[in-house]
């Protein structure tokens with residue numbers, strides 16, 4: 040590779056046209072393929088093969104594999120079903136009926152996905168913990184309402200928390216699909232004399248089937264690979280999913296077994312995503328044909344308008360606003376059972392040394408936390424930048440070489456991480472970089488390792504974002520460049536950057552948000568000595584310092600909210616400017 | 620199919636039909652009846668309420684007041700709302716967007732309404748083959764809507780609509796998404812379908828050529844009101860209002876505002892016609908067809924000096940457009956005629972005006 044050895048621009052361009060794709064291919068191979076191959080390889084060594092046997096065919100396999108598998112699948116199916124029902128119901132109400140306050144319900148329904156799932160899990164614990172495990176009881180128990188074990192711990196609360204989190208993903212997907220079902224399609228059914236139910240099942244549902252399948256598989260995959268909720272609500276009662284099992288194995292030094300579980304988890308999640316994709320692609324991957332679109336047919340709800348509004352609003356409030364309020368109240372309440380009494384800012388700014396919280400200082404006076412805050416922000420910013428740069432370069436190369444083997448290979452590889460649950464991806468990174476490679480030192484526990492892993496894992500989104508940015512500007516650049524005769528650099532400075540900057544920033548902020556609230560990727564890759572916020576929150580929660588955990592989670596939420604708002608404003612600006 | 624007995628009630632009878640959306644009145648007091656087998660065209664500018672009227676006929680929209688009866692049976696009314704559901708009024712609607720169901724094949728699209736109507740399987744299959752052959756799209760049977768062209772989608776949409784043999788066919792600007800050539804082709808195709816099915820058709824368009832070529836009855840709508848209802852020839856010959864006069868006919872007719880000046884009607888200071896035709900009015904509008912105005916001076920005939928704007932050859936003659944002040948006037952010249960824009964040309968009124976309208980646009984009968 041001869042990059043930037045000779046400067047004369049024409050020669051450099053010709054060469055970089057071939058060098059660039061090659062470099063990118065190498066980078067993507069290193070970031071995405073190498074870790075996966077390495078983790079596979081690691082399980083094919085003698086110890087690795089022993090681990091396979093131990094996990095799949097030994098007296099241990101009941102605990103290591105079968106029970107976690109069953110719990111994982113139950114969780115996946117339950118969450119997927121719950122999300123489709125809840126998300127589909129709300130999407131139907133908002134898009135296809137004359138429900139009052141549709142905008143409000145729509146906004147409420149898309150909020151929960153912005154709140155990290157461990158926030159939901161923590162809020163659940165704050166309300167529903169019982170005294171089975173000792174420690175401070177939750178709000179209801181403290182009020183004298185006995186909470187049975189099944190509601191406090193294990194599968195049911197995990198399921199509820201995950202549905203409350205992921206249903207808004209399903210909502211978003213289904214609502215988008217439903218609003219593409221033009222009124223004409225429905226009215227054509229009415230003209231044929233079909234009744235409402237026949238139109239719903241014969242026309243509307245089949246047309247949105249691809250979206251339903253996509254929603255189902257994404258929520259299933261999300262639930263299967265989620266770490267926070269089962270870890271916070273399941274681990275205390277020894278309920279394991281594949282992801283918590285795999286975390287436990289690696290955390291306790293049984294690395295090979297952890298790797299085997301990671302591979303199995305990838306298998307479960309990838310198989311599902313692969314088949315669901317097959318199900319909706321091909322000839323039947325219909326999009327709505329022509330049509331003025333826009334107008335959708337709204338069914339009158341009659342006397343059910345207000346009751347259904349109340350129900351939908353309640354769902355939205357319970358899943359987005361109540362958890363945040365609970366966390367806020369808890370971070371102010373010295374006794375975790377008495378959420379609303381003796382509020383103090385101690386957990387935020389207390390000096391420490393007193394009775395409360397075993398003498399620990401408040402959030403903003405705790406050097407470890409301040410450190411974690413900076414590490415988190417730094418991580419978010421760095422990953423956002425690396426991801427967007429790589430994503431843009433990839434998108435550009437893929438678009439430019441469209442149809443070639445290279446472009447296909449690049450786009451397939453860039454989308455591979457979608458199939459890999461983040462905790463398993465983290466395991467693969469440990470397999471590759473956990474030990475020194477030749478002269479290179481082990482990267483385990485370093486900031487660099489996390490940046491690499493996170494960049495790789497965010498690649499699918501980044502390429503997507505890069506593509507949409509390029510889609511906005513490509514024709515403009517080509518034409519203006521040709522027409523004005525301006526030099527390449529001048530074009531870049533005057534046209535591309537101003538046009539792309541907002542799109543890029545918006546994409547970068549989304550990556551930033553994903554990183555700041557991520558737990559499952561960082562939990563394996565960071566060491567206790569230089570943690571990020573989400574890990575500190577997780578640790579506090581598992582040690583029983585609920586107020587600290589909740590306060591940190593609120594802090595994470597606040598950061599994400601501010602960032603999302605920024606992204607929204609940016610995108611809005613972009614669109615406004617596009618319309619004028 | 621409806622029988623043609625002499626005393627048979629009209630296939631479609633619209634009485635004092637009104638549709639309001641909130642404060643906005645989209646359809647005002649429409650009164651139209653047509654016998655079975657007619658081809659009724661609703662024509663008018665965008666937003667005049669054509670689709671709304673059609674959707675009320677289809678049963679997709681309830682009238683605010685007034686009533687609609689098919690074959691003597693009231694199917695919608697202001698009091699009763701939609702009395703017979705869309706599916707229960709023996710009518711089929713072809714949508715402007717075609718509205719094909721994207722998840723069904725061509726055959727599936729045609730079959731679904733038959734299934735809903737509980738046709739037995741053999742009859743259904745037979746009917747599908749029949750309409751596919753009728754529209755010449757048998758080869759597309761197993762394709763999905765996304766896999767066929769716009770013109771083919773249009774044919775499928777028509778096939779789907781006529782398959783259950785409705786006695787009333789409703790079309791909402793079915794040709795507006797097609798290119799010019801295909802549009803002309805489909806126009807004759809639709810006429811053929813109309814004749815072959817014997818159904819009463821209602822056809823919405825804002826294209827007056829479509830209206831003139833296809834209709835047995837035309838209703839010109841403006842602002843939700845029927846400006847005039849009659850046969851195409853009738854509307855061309857005897858427009859009731861200046862709106863109708865200027866909306867129909869190619870090339871467009873000319874309307875000249877004139878004032879009574881002693882015993883003549885003058886345009887500016889040019890006397891055009893005797894004042895007697897204006898009745899008691901002092902200011903009226905005169906309608907002249909393009910063929911009533913010649914290019915070039917002619918002794919003894921009134922003439923205007925105009926600025927040449929453009930010329931278009933038509934069937935061996937030339938249609939000349941020229942400006943008198945802000946007024947656009949269309950005249951016919953023999954053979955090929957051309958001039959440079961802005962050049963002065965003489966326009967001579969070789970015949971008496973075809974019609975006289977009040978300043979407000981109402982016709983003054985002679």
Ligand SMILES: Nc1ncnc2c1ncn2[C@@H]1O[C@H](COP(=O)(O)OP(=O)(O)OP(=O)(O)O)[C@@H](O)[C@H]1O
Pocket residue numbers: 640643645663664665666667668669670671672825
């Ligand atoms: N559901 C509705 N609510 C409020 N106003 C409506 C509604 N449907 C139609 N209108 C209004 O009624 C008027 C007539 O609409 P309609 O669709 O019948 O027009 P049209 O003659 O079919 O026009 P086009 O040629 O553009 O299709 C329009 O001004 C429109 O804005």
Ligand SMILES: [Mg+2]
Pocket residue numbers: 669670671791
């Ligand atoms: Mg219309």
